[in-house]
Amino acid sequence: MKKPTHILVLRLSALGDVAMLVPVLHILTQTYPNLKITVVSRAFFKPFFKDISNCNFLEADVYGKHKGFGLFKLSSEAKKLGIDAVADVHNVLRSKMLRTHLWSMGIKTATIDKGRAEKKKATASKPLKKLQPLKTTHQRYAAVFSMLGYPIDLKKYTPPRNKELSEKTHNLIGAHTQKLIGIAPFAAYKSKMYPLPMMREVLEKLNAQKNYQLLLFGGKNEVKQMEEISAGLQNVKVVAGSLSFEEELALISNLDGMIAMDSGNGHLAAMFGVPVLTLWGVTHPYLGFTPFNQPRENQLISNREKYPLLPTSVYGNKYPKGYENAMQSIPVKLVVEKAVAVF
Structure with a gap:
């Protein structure tokens, strides 16, 4: 099966979870330099993705024009960009609506497994004899891209260079x-x-x-x-x-x-x-x-x-x-x- 060339990545919130996506996308685009990525998230998070090669940003205005059934308008905007796959690394009601609508248009989708059952067991009211480490969120993000034919090695990360400080910051x-x-x-x-x-x-x-x-x-x-x-x-x-x-x-x-x-x-x-x-x-x-x-x-x-x-x-x-x-x-x-x- 032909691998996708332009993946729409869905992660609408929250700050820490969106930030955890950044190094994964850096590794993904460094490993596959011809792959194109479009991230769908809230406008506030756009600066996170400026330094990622082949990465575009599509604003999800979930309290404005994309509220409620406006999400279907957002999925249409994404379709016009030429995407041929969806990586839902959020898996909440809004991202499910977007993902399902795009799937109905014939676009391949992959969804994160958040490990909810494992986490529920680890936080149960009975003390565990031995607490075992679960998969990291970064590993769960990476698994979604692997489903789409793009496995990555999370150990291969080159952080972006230090950014220049403004005069105000100095x-x-x-x-x-x-x-x-x-x-x-x-x-x-x-x-x-x-x-x-x-x-x-x-x-x-x-x-x-x-x-x-x-x-x-x-x-x-x-x-x-x-x-x-x-x-x-x-x-x-x-x-x-x-x-x-x-x-x-x-x-x-x-x-x-x-x-x-x-x-x-x-x-x-x-x-x-x-x-x-x-x-x-x-x-x-x-x-x-x-x-x-x-x-x-x-x-x-x-x-x-x-x-x-x-x-x-x-x-x-x-x-x-x-x-x-x-x-x-x-x-x-x-x-x-x-x-x-x-x-």
Whole structure:
């Protein structure tokens, strides 16, 4: 059977999951330079794909012109681009509608297996005697392209080059000779967030090292809390809320390391081959969401002896009473020592 030449890739959200797709597409297009890719996602994520060869972007305006049955208009737009296959690496209602409509037009499709049953078992209310690592999200993405005739080796990744920093970014971080370390202290759920008083201690100890410039990343609504935990620390700067998204991406590409929760910023750094130290709460790296190419020793996990039901959730939104404090079991001393060792 003839292999497709132009694959439509469906991944509409969320930030971390879309970011995890980026290194996979880099490897895919580096391995098959004649293959054409069109990514369907939300406009906000378009900068992710700028550096991927033979990759175009089609905006999914799911709250505007493509809302509801407007998805059929989106599939028609995709068909006009000359696609001859669909890789659904999202597998939710919207992507199913798009995929099915294109399949009805005679276009070959392949769909991700999210391993829902395995993940449900791993997060069950009974503690597992031995937690086994599941397939990573990157492996699950790669399997979809293999179904379409394009197997890839995830070990063969050449990260994109560091992006040029804007004048605004240079002015924000200032002249320095220290290593640039990003720190993203927030997550969607408290259960995935290192306690801020403990993060303050981490900042104090790393600040005292004097060979790091520590940059705090996060949302605009988190800036005040970041300013509070970094107050009086000479080598710590809050960059959240001060840069455009593209400027933040460029800055992340120039980091020497990133400390993150199980959240999007760790995946953004991993896209650029930046070493990432991840702190895990009620979720767990074995569920498949470790940032790309980051070793096991870079994953600091809450104490499973004290919290035997870990992991309790794939996304961090479900946990028994008291488990929202699981990250208190990761000692500040360990975080600092590991950061110094890795960065």
